[in-house]
Amino acid sequence: MSTIPSGLKYTQSHEWIELADDDTATIGITDHAQSLLGDLVYVEIPDVGQDVAAAEACAVVESVKAASDIYSPFSGEVLEANEELADTPELINTDPYDAGWIFKVRYHNKADLDELMDADAYAEFAAKEDH
């Protein structure tokens, strides 16, 4: 069974989002997603300062098997991206919710948050997708 921490928010494209108090959020992919992808070998992170639109592909994670787009859940500006992933993409496999974070965004539109799922809703969503 994959881990789904209760304090985070989730998307249907299997990103997790940690919301901070200052209208910023950290984004990564879920344990469920990394287990579907298998061993990660390459991550393309967004540029710091880059503007992103909600539901726009702004990073790519590649496993031995396949490449997969990572979508920004929000419109906003990229504040930071995880440079560690360039040399150690496997952090996403071993520690998807912490060391394997991908990028941070300052979001412009609070309404974007309404689209996100909580842990229970995501658990149900991921289980359904398995069948």
Add this chain to the structure above:
Amino acid sequence: MGKHTPLYQNHVNMSGKMVDFAGWDMPIHYGSQIEEHHHVRKDAGMFDVSHMTVIDMRGPQVRTFLKQLLANNVDKLSTPGKALYSCMLNENGCVIDDLITYHMADDWFRTVVNASTRDKDLAWITRHAQPFDVQVEVQDLLAMIAVQGPCARDKALSVMDKTLREKAQALQPFFAVSHADFFVARTGYTGEDGFEILLPAAAAPAFWDKLANAGVKPCGLGSRDTLRLEAGMSLYGTDMDENISPLEAGLSWTIAWEPENRNFIGREALANFKNSTKYKFVGLILEGKGVLRNHQKVLMEGIGEGEITSGTFSPTLGHAIALARVPKKTGKNCLVEIRNKRVPARVVKPVFVRNGKSCID
């Protein structure tokens, strides 16, 4: 639900992540594809390849039949037990399948073909066997386990009974031997030494567990693919198919042009291609960042375009590699289009790793 090999329950018990492959439920990995890959390069791994199709062909004219059916020449098989890799071509000189044929006896050859091509292969072989009165029989009650890696032979030998062990131990590369219900071949698809073992389906689960207890790591189809790609071995349906001639798929070495009067299927079309091929088959090593993937476009300025037929991340070399079909004039460098960016790559011979060692300068 797909078809199950005799080892299905073993895979589930060992936490194999099961996926569909050509209608079969097969393990893609048992945790980490990359660890499995390294284990085969450094020690010993085993693959369930029971989904592949084993076809026995028997009759006094079987050799004459195979000389017509295959682009390689079974007359290279003079001693029982010897194996031959060949393409089976259509009349257009393109590839119906690639296969291994074992010489079992004067009137008996055994062929292993791909799982994904089973039905069309059987139809083709049966049709062409008829005039030679050759009996074509699929061996569906056999399982097949490939044990591969520098320690694979020793570990596999340790779980065989005495007579089989002595026979298998004496095998030269590309030879096979039978004992009781077991058939052991010193062949493989990883670029490492090892065995491919055919055995009765009923005996397979216990034999698999014995191999595991002897320290042979179960490996999935994921690492099987990265291992064969590093070894520069072609995959049917990806690197070649019914629209590609072996001359443009890096398989010219498998065509036996001599003797000139051996009229194998596809020979005429192939002979016509021979002086007009536009492409060559090469290896690529990515020099920039990213991962090479099937169907990415390869660009050679002033020369033309090619295509990646198999691309992946090479766990042994630590960067992306690919097999590609490119214009014949291609030199030492090219660009690969990865998500609208052009990334530089080096053109090399299509063999990256053999026997645990890099073949790249």
